[in-house]
Amino acid sequence: MKNVIVFKALPSDQLERLSAVHHVTVADPQTAPDAFYKALPKAQGLIGASYPITAELLAKAPSLEVISSASVGVDNYDLAELERRNILLCHTPGVLDETVADTVFGLLIATSRRFVELSNLVREGRWPREFGEDLFGFDVHGKTLGLIGFGRIGQAIARRAALGFGMKVHYHVRREVDLAKQAPELVGKVAYATREALLAQSDFVVAMLPLTEATRGLIDAQVFNSMKPGAIFINGGRGATVSENALLASLDSGRLRAAGLDVFANEPLPWESPLRSHPRVTPLPHIGSATHETRHAMAALATTSLLQALAGERPAAVFDTRGT
Numbered sequence: 001m002k003n004v005i006v007f008k009a010l011p012s013d014q015l016e017r018l019s020a021v022h023h024v025t026v027a028d029p030q031t032a033p034d035a036f037y038k039a040l041p042k043a044q045g046l047i048g049a050s051y052p053i054t055a056e057l058l059a060k061a062p063s064l065e066v067i068s069s070a071s072v073g074v075d076n077y078d079l080a081e082l083e084r085r086n087i088l089l090c091h092t093p094g095v096l097d098e099t100v101a102d103t104v105f106g107l108l109i110a111t112s113r114r115f116v117e118l119s120n121l122v123r124e125g126r127w128p129r130e131f132g133e134d135l136f137g138f139d140v141h142g143k144t145l146g147l148i149g150f151g152r153i154g155q156a157i158a159r160r161a162a163l164g165f166g167m168k169v170h171y172h173v174r175r176e177v178d179l180a181k182q183a184p185e186l187v188g189k190v191a192y193a194t195r196e197a198l199l200a201q202s203d204f205v206v207a208m209l210p211l212t213e214a215t216r217g218l219i220d221a222q223v224f225n226s227m228k229p230g231a232i233f234i235n236g237g238r239g240a241t242v243s244e245n246a247l248l249a250s251l252d253s254g255r256l257r258a259a260g261l262d263v264f265a266n267e268p269l270p271w272e273s274p275l276r277s278h279p280r281v282t283p284l285p286h287i288g289s290a291t292h293e294t295r296h297a298m299a300a301l302a303t304t305s306l307l308q309a310l311a312g313e314r315p316a317a318v319f320d321t322r323g324t
Contacts, residue, residue: 002310003063005039007048008070011296014303018047022310047306055081068306070298072096073238074319075211083321090305091319094152095297096289101156103262103288104236108145108204111232111260111282113137138257140165146193146202147171148219149209149237155183157206157236162189170198199226204234211238219243224250230257236288239264244275251280262288 004018006026018024022045027035029051040060046053049070055078058064066088067077074091082089110116114137121127121135128135145161147154150171161167163185170193171177179187199205205227209215219235219242227233233256235242244265250256261275262284275281289295305315 002044002065003039003042004045004047004306004310005036005043007036007046007051010047010070010299010303014299017303017307021307045306045310047302049076051076053077058082058085058087066090066306066309068302068309068315069319070295070302073210075238075240079321088309088315089319089321090302090309090315090317092298092301093317095301096294097152097156099291099294100153100236100288101160103284104153104157104206104208104234105160107236107260107262107282107284108206108232108234109140111234111258112140112204114258116282117279140167140204142166143203144168144170144201146198146205148195148198148205148207149173150177151208153236154206154208155186157208158183158186158190162186170202172198195223196226199223200228202228202231204232206234207237207241209237209241211240215241217241217243219247221246221249224256227256229255232256232258232260234260236262239267244273248274248278251278256280258282260284262286 002022004022004024006015006018006024007029009028015024015026025035025039027039029036037060042063043061044063044065045068046064047068047070053067053076058078058081064085064087067082068090069077070092072091072093074089077089079089114135118135145167147158147169150173154171158169158171162169169190171190172193172195176192179190207219209218217240221243224246233247247259251259258280260282263286264275267286269276269283275283289298301317305317308315
């Protein structure tokens with residue numbers, strides 16, 4: 001039996017799987033820091049999410065063999081230190097793709113049709129007797145969607161747009177995707193475009209970027225200024241890939257019609273952030289994968305990977321830290 005720290009709550013059935021074969025300490029460093037740091041020196045496995053695992057923290061865990069993150073994104077982990085220490089990092093790709101795509105596309109529709117704003121009219125008793133053009137939204141079907149980032153989730157969004165809403169879909173990534181191999185159902189429905197062409201032609205621009213040093217602040221003033229006037233911007237990737245000041249400037253100038261955001265540079269979004277109450281912004285509290293079914297599937301995959309790694313097996317969902 002090995003020593004495992006669960007640093008974010010797991011479903012009871014997954015906790016039972018771990019406890020059946022290993023010594024388990026449940027200690028969230030945000031609510032029980034003393035218990036967490038007391039258990040670190042003997043820990044061989046960590047499982048959890050949403051907490052920065054820094055080089056300083058890793059130095060307190062000399063016996064650590066594996067971290068299993070119940071997330072796809074790995075920006076909370078010091079990848080260089082994990083690589084140097086030869087500590088395995090697992091994550092949860094695949095199981096949340098469709099759910100996040102649902103969230104992002106739902107945010108796109110809600111932003112274009114002004115659902116939140118108009119719902120609040122009803123809730124607050126301000127539903128006018130005459131519903132004029134000043135409260136109209138804009139169609140989604142038949143419009144042009146541009147995807148910046150085209151991994152599994154981006155492809156799932158493209159399916160919804162192209163196959164469900166008859167949208168013209170462009171995508172931009174560093175290397176063009178072989179659709180025939182990766183997404184044959186999108187052949188002839190989705191096309192690669194240069195970033196410049198995508199921005200100029202798209203009615204909706206959706207960013208689905210991971211956070212790396214190369215993508216931090218990538219969506220900047222130049223990007224917003226290159227977008228089609230009246231476009232809507234959606235971010236479902238990572239908040240820090242976007243210059244929020246540049247986004248606000250583009251909204252205030254009227255170049256962007258609106259923005260839908262599930263992620264922010266600082267989370268939870270600070271009270272003083274202009275994005276919280278901006279009339280052209282539809283904000284969500286980073287709920288892309290937050291359904292009962294998907295969060296359980298993520299926890300189950302993370303648990304399986306941890307058990308496999310501690311048993312000396314190679315988990316399928318290993319993140320390659322050498323890419324940093």
